[in-house]
Amino acid sequence: MQVKKYSGELVPFNGDALRHSLSRSGANSDQVNEVYNSVVGEIYDGISTRELYQLAFDTLKTVRNSFAARYSLKKALRDLGPEGFYFEKYISHLLRSIGYESTTGQTVQGHAVSHELDVVAYKDGKLMTAECKFRNDIDAKISVTTPMYYLSRFKDISGIDYDFFGKKLQFQEGWLITNAYFTSDSIDFATYYGINLLSWDYPKENSIKRRVDKAVFYPVTCLTTLSDLEEQQLLKNQLILVKDLVNNPDKLDILGLNKERKEKVLKEASELLDYKVEEEY
Numbered sequence: 001m002q003v004k005k006y007s008g009e010l011v012p013f014n015g016d017a018l019r020h021s022l023s024r025s026g027a028n029s030d031q032v033n034e035v036y037n038s039v040v041g042e043i044y045d046g047i048s049t050r051e052l053y054q055l056a057f058d059t060l061k062t063v064r065n066s067f068a069a070r071y072s073l074k075k076a077l078r079d080l081g082p083e084g085f086y087f088e089k090y091i092s093h094l095l096r097s098i099g100y101e102s103t104t105g106q107t108v109q110g111h112a113v114s115h116e117l118d119v120v121a122y123k124d125g126k127l128m129t130a131e132c133k134f135r136n137d138i139d140a141k142i143s144v145t146t147p148m149y150y151l152s153r154f155k156d157i158s159g160i161d162y163d164f165f166g167k168k169l170q171f172q173e174g175w176l177i178t179n180a181y182f183t184s185d186s187i188d189f190a191t192y193y194g195i196n197l198l199s200w201d202y203p204k205e206n207s208i209k210r211r212v213d214k215a216v217f218y219p220v221t222c223l224t225t226l227s228d229l230e231e232q233q234l235l236k237n238q239l240i241l242v243k244d245l246v247n248n249p250d251k252l253d254i255l256g257l258n259k260e261r262k263e264k265v266l267k268e269a270s271e272l273l274d275y276k277v278e279e280e281y
Contacts (some may be wrong), residue, residue: 006138013043018056022214025067025202026275035059049138061224065264066271069222073212074200076140077179079221079231086235087117090179090219091132093240095121097215101165110156117157119177122165128173128196129157135180142178144185146193148173150176154195164234179208216273223272224267230255242269 018039022032022096022196043052053075061068069076080086092102102121107114115275119130131150133142154174161168175196176182182190182199190197212218220226220234220242234240239251246269252262 001043002045003052004046005108006049007113010046015040018052021071022056022060025071026271027063027067029058031063031067035063065224065268066275068224069218069272070275072222072224073205073209073218074179076219076221077200077208078136078138079228080179080219080235081134081136083280084118084132085136086240087179089238091130091242092119092121094211094215094217095119095130097217098211099123103164103273106164108162111160112156115153115157119175120164122167126172127162127164127169128175129171130175130177131156133176133178134181135178137180140180141185141252142176142180142182142199144183144189145191147176147186147190150174151193151195164184177208209271216243218272220245223260223265223268225268226255244273245269246273 002010003013004010019032019036022035023029025032027035031194035056039052039056042055057072077087077090077111080090088104092104095102100121102119104119106120108117108118109115117129118132121128121130131153133146135142151174154171157171159170161170163169172219173196175193175198176190177198178202182197183204187189187197187202189195194195197203198206200206200209219240221229221231222242226234233255234245237251237254237281239245245252247265249262249266
């Protein structure tokens with residue numbers, strides 16, 4: 001059985017990978033087996049990865065909305081688009097969850113030219129800046145030219161005092177962060193020149209997907225009980241995180257939902273936050 005990737009490449013169907021991803025949705029072993037058998041019974045030779053994902057998502061949703069929500073994390077990050085604005089906000093929130101002070105959309109003057117910085121953050125005496133590379137494509141990869149370009153930008157702002165977070169500080173760390181993937185060359189280049197990388201699956205032990213699961217830091221775009229339009233309305237009102245809705249349910253009132261729908265959304269949101277994904281990947 002062959003599966004067609006977004007690029008058009010045909011690869012063998014990997015049942016173990018599908019079962020593994022289903023198990024991380026929060027479903028128990030019996031539910032995983034039920035969903036897996038249902039999905040396998042409907043796939044066909046040459047099915048696209050997009051169709052396969054949708055089939056698994058729809059089947060999980062019939063079991064429990066929050067299972068489908070957690071399963072959809074990768075897509076939910078892409079839904080923070082179509083530009084990178086909300087992804088930058090999301091990363092800033094993620095950094096705050098691990099003790100950073102952070103801000104977005106800053107412009108600084110370098111030695112040669114001015115630079116727009118996606119995220120600026122501070123922790124333990126170190127000032128860092130992150131450039132966020134948001135991608136809409138499922139299999140998008142960040143090539144080596146990106147860290148090469150970023151290195152020159154970071155050099156231009158190094159060794160200069162800037163006013164951030166009530167202090168005079170110099171940038172000590174540079175990060176490239178993406179919801180997509182890095183090529184092996186981009187990883188090698190960044191490692192050699194001391195650029196920190198964070199992507200969907202890198203570094204393996206502390207990737208975005210691991211950080212999000214560990215901190216239950218799911219974006220509102222995960223929620224299956226909201227329409228795309230409703231999710232965008234929340235984002236426009238700076239409501240980025242599911243936990244913000246659970247902690248402040250009245251914030252949902254901007255959507256004008258009736259009582260039944262509001263309760264349904266909050267139920268899914270609470271279940272999404274309550275489940276801890278196992279550390280085994």
